[in-house]
Amino acid sequence: MRSAPTILHLDMDAFFAAVEQASKPSLRGKPVVVGGLGPRGVVSTASYEARVHGVHSAMATAHARRLAPNAAYLYPRFTVYRRISDIVMTLLREASPLIEPLSVDEAFVDLEAGPSRDDPREVARRLRADIRTATGLTASVGLAGSKLLAKIASEKAKPDGLVVVEPGTEQALLDPMPVRTLPGVGPATAEHLRKAGILTVAEITHAGEPELVRLLGKAHGAGLFAMASGLDNRPVVADRDVKSISVEDTYDTDLTDRAHVRYEIDRLAERCVQRLRGAGRSGRTVVVKIRRYDFSTLTRSETLRAPTDDPAVVRETARRLAEAVDTTGGVRLLGVGVAGLADFTQEDLFAQAPEDGSAAAEALVPELPTAPPPQGERARQWLPGHDVTHEEYGPGWVQGSGVGRVTVRFEVPTDTRPGRVRTFPADDPALSHSDPLPLAREAAWNAERGLEIGGAVAEGPGDTGEADGTGHPRDAGENPRGAESGGDAGSGGQSPASLPKSPEGAASGPERGTSMP
Secondary structure, X not given: OOOOOOEEEEEEOOHHHHHHHHHOHHHOOOOEEEEOOOOOOEEEEEOHHHHOOOOOOOOEHHHHHHHOOOOEEEOOOHHXXXXXXXXXXXXXXXXXXXXXXXXXXXXXXXXXXXXXXXXHHHHHHHHHHHHHHHXXXXXXXXXXXXXXXXXXXXXXXXXXXXXXXXXXXXXXXXXXXXXXXXXXXXXXXXXXXXXXXXOEHHHHHHHOHHHXXXXXXXXXXXXXXXXXXXXXXXXXXXXXXXXXXXXXXXXXXXXXXXXXXXHHHHHHHHHHHHHHHHOOOEEEEEEEEEEEOOOOEEEEEEEEEXXXXXXXXXXXXXXXXXXXXXXXXXXXXXXXXXXXXXXXXOOOHHHOOOOOOOHHHHHHOOOOOOOOOOHHHHOOOOOXXXXXXXXXXXXXXXXXXXXXXXXXEEOOOOOOOOOEEEEEEOOXXXXXXXXXXXXXXXXXXXXXXXXXXOOEEOOOOOOOOOOOOOOOHHXXXXXXXXXXXXXXXXXXXXXXXXXXXXXXXXXXXXXXXXXXX
16 A cells, blocks of 8 residues: 555536436436436436435336335437547546546546656546536546545545545545445355455454454455555556447347347447457357346357457357257347457368358358348337437437337437427438537537547537447446446535536536545
C-alpha cells in the first residue's frame, strides 16, 4: 500500500440513465430505468430518482415496474454510451498514461505516472470539472494509496463527490464495512464467515490470519486478511489481457424449435466474430452456452487446431456443439464465445468448410432456416428510448408502442423544455429510425478539439452522432451490467431533491469528506 493517495478510482454516476436524461429534456429530474423491457428483462441501471423507490441494477424489470410504475423504462443505446465513455477515457489519459478501464463508466488511474503527480487532489478536482464540462454528466472520485481504498472512497463519494483517504486513516475507513466490501468475498464466503460470527472487516482483523486460513484455506484466507488490514499492492494495469470474447441473448419466450435454435446460434456466432475481429484477435476454442427452460446451464467447447477468426469455422463449430445438447424442452438463453485468444490467425485447412456446392458441405453446414424473421423486418420494431425522425416533425425518440401505433416525443438534447408528443401508425412511412444526436456539451467539446462524430467533423450541437445500431431488441439489458459497472447501486438512496435536476447545474459538485476521520 502506498503512503500517498495517488490511486484514483472514477465512477460515472448512474451512467446509462444519466446519459438518457441528458439526451431527453423531458426526463431530466425524473425516474429513469434502463435495461431489458421484456418479461425476462433485467435493470441495467436506474437514475437516483428511481432508486428512491427501491429500484436498483440487476433487479428484474417486472419488479422494478411494481416499485416505480411511473418511471420511464428505456432500452439501452450502447453506441451513445460508448461515445461518451470515449470522451471520459480521453480526459483520464490526459491526467496519466497509466489507466485501467474496468467498464465504459469506471476506471482506475495511477496519478503518480502523470504530469501532475505532486498534486493528485487538484487533478481529481479538475477531472470531475472537465468531465462535467465535456459531457454535462457527473462523476464520483475516490483517491487513496491503493485500488481497494480508492474504490471504497468513490462509493462513499456518490453521487457527484470526491473522497480522499489520507495516510493513517485507512483502518478507520475499513473497520465498520461489511465483509462483502472486500474483493473476493461473494455470497458463499460471506455466509461461511457469518457462521463463524464474522460480519465486518474489523472482525476479520480481530479473528487473525490463522483463523481466516483455517476457515477459507491458505491462499484465500491470507489474501482476505491482508485486504482487511488495508494491504493492497495490486498495480494499475493499463493493458489487461482479455481471455475470451463472447455474446449471449436471453429470449422472452423459450425456443423449442431446433431450427430456430440453429438460426440464433448462427446469429450469435456472426456477432462474436465481429467483436473478435474488432479487437484484432483470433481464438482456438469455441464455446457454446445454453440455459434450458429449467434454468440448468450447460457449456460445451471445442478446441481447434489453430487460432481463427473465420466466421464459417466459428459458426460451424458452434452448431455442432449446440446440436449435441438436448434442447427439446426449451431454451431461454444462448451464448457463443471464443477463448484461447491470439494476436494472429493461422489458417487450418482441415478446419475450413468444404467448397460450396459439394455434398460434404451440405452435410456439414445445414442451410440456414428461413422460419425466424430476417433482421430487416425487426428494424421496424419501435423500442422505447431509441431515436427516430419524422419527415414533418423532425427528430425525436420512441416513448412507447403497441397495438399498431407508436408514440414519439419530439425533442433534442439542446432543448430546455420537454418536446411535444404525437402518435402515429406503426407502419407510417414518414417515420424512420435515426442516428442519435450528440449531447449539447459533447458536440461543443468535439468541435473544440476538431474530433469526428459519426464520420463528420463536429461543428456544433446540430450535428448528428454515429449510427445507433438498434439491432435485436433482446440484446438490450438482459445481462444486468452489460458494459456498465455496478459500483453506484449502493449510494445511500439520496433524495432527488438533493441531486442536480439536470446537467446544467454548477460546474462541480460537492467535495465531501476529503479527509477520512
